[in-house]
Amino acid sequence: MFLSSPRKVIIFVGSKEDEKVLLEAMLPGQPIGGVYSVKKHSPHTPKNQTHLHVFKKNNQIFAINYDGSAHDKSHGVEIPREVAAGLRRCFPNVVIPANNIIESIDISSVTDYDEFEILFG
Known part of the structure; x- marks a missing residue:
């Protein structure tokens, strides 16, 4: 129930389940667990x-x-x-890297190079 005046909003929460519903209502997009949510976008350009x-x-x-x-x-x-698990559950067609790092590389799997250098910016 919401009661409001020009300067004050009072929110009554009756149970833990009500708190969860209230939190989910405040998240942008689709909730995927805890305080995390997702917005799905279509391609913005042909590429x-x-x-x-x-x-x-x-x-x-x-x-x-x-x-x-x-x-x-x-x-x-x-x-x-927690996010990776939620993405795998809610968006099974999205490829989530096994190590949960976006566009990372397992250096031990790189074998066809003559010289390798790590640069830090």
Whole structure:
């Protein structure tokens, strides 16, 4: 129940289940567990692909394309375990890297190189 005046809003919560519903109502997009939610977007240009914007509360933490590649410069972002589980459950067609790091590489699997250098910016 909501009672409001020009300066004050009072929210009555009757149970833990009511609190969960209230939290989910405040999250942007589709809830996927805890304080995390997702907005699914279609490609914006012919070269883009369908992608997900992932939020913790109201803050975007990363965006990922359906093929598991980074979207909106989310390269190297580590996907929290709870989020990865929620994405796998709610969006089974999205490729989530096994190590939960977007566009990472297992260096031990790289064998065809003459010289390898790691640069830090």
